[in-house]
Amino acid sequence: MRNIVLITSIILLSHFCQAQLIDNKINIYLGYNLSAFHGKETVKESSFISPSLYSNYNELMELSFKALVKRNKFYSLGIGFNSLNASGWKSRESSLYNNSKIIQYYLSPIVQIHTKFTETGICNRIKVFFEIAPTIGLSELKLENPLFDVQGQSGTVSQLMDSRDIFYGIKGNAGFELSITRAFGIYFSYSIQQNWVKSKLYNDNKFLCSNIGLGLVVRLEKDKRFYY
């Protein structure tokens, strides 16, 4: 109840408050995302069926950093950096990747389309945006159990237990910012990311990830204006 009152008050304040924010040029976004991999439990390649790696992870957490520069009233350009941790792999048909973990880092040059900043009204406080960004990153898999049984002439051989693989993708993001003060605000976003990857330790060649993000906006380099 309290939360509802609080949010309503903020919106009303922003609508009715005649306190003016000055638009800024550079925004820094720091956020926390709840992520999920999507897809089937198994990977199928003609008659070959094996358990999927990514879509069977159940515990995902992502931290994101983004810096955008406003180019004009409607779009900004920038770069983003994300770090994702995935664990809790579980499949009904297999235990192949049990107890494995993934850490991903990726960069994405971002093009953001957003609403125009106004000196008054709701758009002085709230900005709705859409982003599109290619992604490139590194997916690091750490296995708990070996995937193969390798036997050499002198007995069992030590196995490959981790893998670092490049992935490429494209990400779409939509959300809104809410300015609290001239320097800070919060943002809320939802993104979907499709990546392609190739690894020797798993048979997935792509993965789909969705994120719900919540973060802090730091506003820098404001437009100089006369104050009156």
Place this chain on the structure above:
Amino acid sequence: MRKVSCLLLLIILAVSCNKEKEFDYPLVYTGEVTDIKNDGAVFSAKIVDLSKLEVIEYGFVWDNKTNPTVESSEKYIISEPPRIGVFNQHISTTLKAGVKYYVRTYIRNSKYITYGKEVVFTSLGSLAPQIIDFMPKTGNLEDTLTIIGHNFSYKAINNQVQIGGLQTSVIKANQDTLVVKVPEKLNTLSSSISVSIQGNKTASTDVFNLISPVLSDFQEKIGTFGSQITISGNNFLANPTTIRVYFDNYNARIVNIQNQSIIVIVPDSLDKRQSNIKIKMNNLTVTSIDKFQLAPLTITDFTPKIAITGSTITLTGNNFSPITKNNIVTIGGIKITITKTSLNKLEVTLPIQNNVIYPSRNVPISIETIGEIQKYNDNLLIDDDWFRLKNAPTSISNSGFGYSYCNYFTYNGKAYIGLNNKTLFWEYNPISDEWTKLADFPGKPRYSGVGFVIGENLYFGTGSSPDPYYEYFNDWWKYSFVDNTWSQLSNFSGEKRSGAVAFQINNFGYLGTGLGVGVLVYYSNFWKYNPSVDSWTRIADYPKEMSNGIAIANSTEAYTGLGMNFYSCIKYMYKYNPDSNIWQTIADFPYGCDNNNPKGFCINNKVYIKTDHTQDFYFYDDSNNIWNKMPERMISGINYGISFSLNNKVYVGLGLSNSMWVFDPSR
């Protein structure tokens, strides 16, 4: 903006310029088993790295226990060269319905073998393997046969291969080739081949043929043991190690084998006059149409012609069997033990007379070899001093005493024996060696009665019977040899007695000594019997009280002694002259003791006596008053027996057995 783009490009380059890792071992994943039906299942896999080293082999392994391996589990090897990517194979054999299988893919190079993780599935069954062909189509036992087809099991033991219904061993196996051995027990000319895996069986359309021997003829048709026979035919060299040649059922030694002829030796063990020749090869047997005939048996000679029992006789001839048991030698109808055997000679040991009874001293010799009998023209002469006669009838025996204590008399060339506590009385004819039962003694059975023969009659009486209590007799009886009848005469005039002695000289009988009623009552009185008036007259007493002695008379005198009295070791002997009615002492007998059981005979007017304590008879040399041992060695075992002379021959016997023996001093 430009700076941002450059920075981004640098990061991308830094991250992507990463040398792909190379492995020494290949990497392969096992996919899930799909398309599971009653005709098999599809196994899948994906190779993600082939490694630096060349791949030797790759495929699938499966088993009904975890972690199947190439060494011990079912296997399928993919024949196409390996490449990165997915491969699969429909497995249509070796899977049993209802069984849970563990499957792994594998890939092997010269240093490593990589297995993918196993997957599990429950089979719904599979198909039988397929036989396309096999070679060779013709062969021998234990030859190697290669079967070509599909879907065999890599595990040799899972391929149940039968040839002609017989299980065979699989030497090598892979999915399309089986190498097996023709079973050594196969014995049919043509056989089909079947392969069964997990109960799914398939059979060949062609048949496998064993090579059979061919037997056309053989020479010689008649031969003997150890002779060479040449057999002609074919295929003998196809499998010479299995060739066996038989005469009937007897293995013949093979001297030489050519493909179309075999030379063999007639086996010594052959025991039929006519036999088929058989050749067996590869368990297949062919039989000759003609029969082989053993050459006839001949006897050419034997030595010595005169032999004593226990000695060796050598028989020579032709075509004896080298196997002892196939020859039967009979001498006088008695089967003789052969001690040495060869094709042309037999040695036998003439059995001693204690063990056999020869029909006569002159005995024929015959040999039977495998059903053919030959007799030699000459007879063998048995030269033992004593010759065994037929056994006396067993009814002579007296329970508890065997054939002991018989009375014995001679008349007209025959002997009369019996009356040893029995009424049985027998006549023995030495000419025919036959025993004839005579009229039973009508008096009470008794031991140690005595008598004598005068004219055509036997006079007999006295003695004692233990049944039911000790009873002594003085009854007197006459037996007519002519009528075979008994009649009772007047009693003996002396006291009742047992174990007296009696003799006859000049048609008068003499009876005296003996054991009387009471305790240790021995008599010395002697009586003379006149048969014409059936009366007794007392004569001079015997110098000693005595019982169970002996009295042997020649034509003029009687020799008595060797009985029992109070004293032991009685050896004294007396000679009685009826004319002088005097008992004259003569040389003691060489041996004497209690229970002398003396027995004796008179031959050529000489008296011979033996006791149970001497091995031999001793004869009395009247001139020198000395007892001399009879030179001819006595047989043993006639203690408590009898001895008498007839027709200048000596007869002994009975006692411990019913054997009878004769000695002819004139031989």
